[in-house]
Amino acid sequence: MRGASSTEAARPKASPELTAYVRGIGLLGPGLADWASGAPILAGEAPYHPCPTVLPAPQALPPAERRRTGATVKLAIGVAQQAIVSAAIDPTQLAAVFASSSGDGVICHEICEALATEERQISPTRFHNSVHNAAAGYWSIATGATASSSAVCAYDASFGAGLLETLLQIAVSGAPALLCAYETPYPEPLLAKRPVPDSFGMALVLTPTLEAASLARIAVALSDAPADRLPDPQLEALRTRVPAARSLPLLRLLARREEGRARIDYLPEQYLAVEVSPCR
Amino acid sequence: MTSLLLSHFTATSCIGRGIEQTAASLRAQRSGLAPCAFETVRLDTYVGEVPGVDEESLPAQLKRFDCRNNRLAQLGLRQDGFRDAVQESIGRWGRQRIGLILGTSTSGMLATEVAYRHRDPATGALPADLDYAGTHNSYSLGAFARRFLGLEGPATVISTACSSSAKAFSAAWRMIEAGWIDAAVVGGVDSLCLTTLYGFHSLQLVSPAPCKPFDVARNGISIGEAAAFALLERTPADVSCGSILLTGSGESSDAHHMSAPHPEGRGARQAMEQALAVANLTPADIDYINLHGTGTPSNDAAEGCAVAGLFGPSIRASSTKGCTGHTLGAAGALEAVICAICLTQRLVPGSANTAQVDPAIGFDYLRENRTDERFRRALSNSFGFGGSNCSLVLERCA
Numbered sequence: 001m002r003g004a005s006s007t008e009a010a011r012p013k014a015s016p017e018l019t020a021y022v023r024g025i026g027l028l029g030p031g032l033a034d035w036a037s038g039a040p041i042l043a044g045e046a047p048y049h050p051c052p053t054v055l056p057a058p059q060a061l062p063p064a065e066r067r068r069t070g071a072t073v074k075l076a077i078g079v080a081q082q083a084i085v086s087a088a089i090d091p092t093q094l095a096a097v098f099a100s101s102s103g104d105g106v107i108c109h110e111i112c113e114a115l116a117t118e119e120r121q122i123s124p125t126r127f128h129n130s131v132h133n134a135a136a137g138y139w140s141i142a143t144g145a146t147a148s149s150s151a152v153c154a155y156d157a158s159f160g161a162g163l164l165e166t167l168l169q170i171a172v173s174g175a176p177a178l179l180c181a182y183e184t185p186y187p188e189p190l191l192a193k194r195p196v197p198d199s200f201g202m203a204l205v206l207t208p209t210l211e212a213a214s215l216a217r218i219a220v221a222l223s224d225a226p227a228d229r230l231p232d233p234q235l236e237a238l239r240t241r242v243p244a245a246r247s248l249p250l251l252r253l254l255a256r257r258e259e260g261r262a263r264i265d266y267l268p269e270q271y272l273a274v275e276v277s278p279c280r
Numbered sequence: 281m282t283s284l285l286l287s288h289f290t291a292t293s294c295i296g297r298g299i300e301q302t303a304a305s306l307r308a309q310r311s312g313l314a315p316c317a318f319e320t321v322r323l324d325t326y327v328g329e330v331p332g333v334d335e336e337s338l339p340a341q342l343k344r345f346d347c348r349n350n351r352l353a354q355l356g357l358r359q360d361g362f363r364d365a366v367q368e369s370i371g372r373w374g375r376q377r378i379g380l381i382l383g384t385s386t387s388g389m390l391a392t393e394v395a396y397r398h399r400d401p402a403t404g405a406l407p408a409d410l411d412y413a414g415t416h417n418s419y420s421l422g423a424f425a426r427r428f429l430g431l432e433g434p435a436t437v438i439s440t441a442c443s444s445s446a447k448a449f450s451a452a453w454r455m456i457e458a459g460w461i462d463a464a465v466v467g468g469v470d471s472l473c474l475t476t477l478y479g480f481h482s483l484q485l486v487s488p489a490p491c492k493p494f495d496v497a498r499n500g501i502s503i504g505e506a507a508a509f510a511l512l513e514r515t516p517a518d519v520s521c522g523s524i525l526l527t528g529s530g531e532s533s534d535a536h537h538m539s540a541p542h543p544e545g546r547g548a549r550q551a552m553e554q555a556l557a558v559a560n561l562t563p564a565d566i567d568y569i570n571l572h573g574t575g576t577p578s579n580d581a582a583e584g585c586a587v588a589g590l591f592g593p594s595i596r597a598s599s600t601k602g603c604t605g606h607t608l609g610a611a612g613a614l615e616a617v618i619c620a621i622c623l624t625q626r627l628v629p630g631s632a633n634t635a636q637v638d639p640a641i642g643f644d645y646l647r648e649n650r651t652d653e654r655f656r657r658a659l660s661n662s663f664g665f666g667g668s669n670c671s672l673v674l675e676r677c678a
Contacts, residue, residue, distance in 0.1 A: 015460045101417065115474045116396040127479030128539040128665050132418055132439030137666020140533035146550060148531035149668065150447060153418035153437045161436040168454040189405050193412035267435060
């Protein structure tokens with residue numbers, strides 16, 4: 001006999017909580033220029049005025065690479081860099097998990113357009129930038145980080161999948177890790193098929209143990225309870241339309257420096273409950 | 281990390297549907313590569329196309345997932361009683377306690393490529409019947425396989441180019457180790473599409489002939505397609521002799537270039553070292569390395585450098601991509617399963633198509649098959665664009 005008997009299997013078994021400490025946060029989205037200015041908006045202390053997301057040039061990259069990057073890499077590196085700076089942590093030893101529903105939408109569109117022509121000429125740079133892990137690759141080139149980096153996708157559950165993968169890496173390695181969740185819109189005609197209205201990205205530097213610089217402890221478990229809705233209807237619209245913005249209920253609690261539980265979307269009919277306990 | 285049992289595994293590629301055909305092809309060193317006649321592609325190259333993918337019909341309630349990649353996934357899941365083994369595992373653990381972690385690089389991208397030829401002339405709109413979430417999106421593979429198998433546990437798709445499905449094994453291992461799940465379906469599915477065929481061509485990395493890994497005259501890859509899966513569970517105390525275990529995994533980043541490997545294979549070596557450390561092994565404990573071995577001059581040189589540096593001149597190694605082609609996001613899972621098959625059958629596989637081994641390679645690169653009754657541990661390498669590296673160690677129980 002191997003494993004548990006079928007009677008045992010019939011009993012629902014809870015997954016143990018996965019915990020970590022938030023040490024740094026990055027944020028960029030429509031009307032959310034960075035974490036410092038975005039946190040009061042998410043906390044409900046400042047009004048939300050949505051305006052198109054402005055992507056920073058990826059200063060961390062060498063100029064040759066910088067010229068080749070599209071919106072997705074700019075967004076991902078921008079929020080990851082913010083989180084690293086706010087955590088005051090050396091990124092070179094940091095494992096990184098990049099989570100998004102799609103790769104670079106503009107590049108995908110340009111490749112599909114070219115493939116629909118008689119010549120089918122596609123640019124080699126565009127091709128290697130079309131991979132889902134382009135942001136992960138450019139991040140490691142930018143920072144010199146040689147630790148593991150991953151790129152996960154679970155459609156609208158991509159943030160949840162990335163959060164789980166990051167916490168699992170931390171649980172098993174006992175080392176800090178970076179989570180970066182991001183999404184940029186497709187241009188038409190793909191936009192009509194996947195209507196993500198604007199770019200949104202967030203990043204967390206997470207550590208396995210409490211540190212002087214820890215902002216909050218988080219503990220994640222699977223849950224049946226539906227995701228929290230945000231009080232501001234425009235932020236709520238952002239949450240439901242951009243996969244990476246499914247993180248907003250968690251970011252809101254972090255911004256409010258409040259003890260509480262954020263419920264976030266995961267797979268269809270499945271949710272993650274994140275207990276947040278501020279450290280200072 | 282506590283070792284995991286591959287309680288069931290299967291592979292479908294151009295060298296066969298399921299284990300028996302795959303093993304027979306490996307024994308015969310038969311290559312499945314053929315001149316490219318895929319879709320409307322007009323490139324002077326060879327591909328490893330899986331026959332019969334188009335004939336695979338998805339169940340009526342899963343029609344929204346209908347595309348070449350998910351047809352190939354289903355074809356793969358139907359082999360070797362794999363789906364039945366998953367059902368048995370559901371009975372043992374419960375459907376919420378089995379994770380699903382799969383790798384792909386292009387998922388059902390082909391559906392969108394074809395749809396772009398049929399845009400509305402007036403509005404530019406794509407055809408109404410293109411289902412983006414069901415086909416094109418990377419997670420389409422995960423969503424389809426999860427429903428096809430009736431799983432309700434955590435699920436994700438890893439898309440790190442050509443290391444994707446090797447990393448799926450590592451990610452599932454962490455999930456089991458942390459107690460989030462009791463078992464996991466892992467694997468990789470990647471299917472031929474125009475983006476990869478024309479894309480690798482634009483990078484001048486595609487060979488006009490069948491690829492010949494580690495040959496002195498190697499001149500590029502041959503693109504293949506595959507679906508390979510394993511069911512991972514905690515190793516039981518009474519594990520039977522001949523069972524295959526996952527005992528090591530290592531992941532690293534080159535931090536060097538998007539599409540070219542670090543010239544000395546720095547990241548490759550780091551991944552292999554980490555896999556050995558997790559398995560608590562020294563290089564001398566490895567009996568055979570299934571190399572990433574794509575057949576491009578620079579990839580093989582970099583990997584060769586890393587392997588020779590870490591393992592020394594006597595290590596036996598080969599790439600099986602001369603048989604299967606480079607199956608991209610499926611390569612990690614396909615080659616892990618090939619290692620499992622070879623360990624089971626005590627077959628140390630040689631490299632099809634390689635005529636003259638590059639004299640610069642400083643180890644025992646196998647052109648011919650060998651049988652070895654003491655063949656016990658294999659290491660499998662998978663490296664991808666973005667400098668994403670993953671090595672796995674598989675072991676046959678004595």
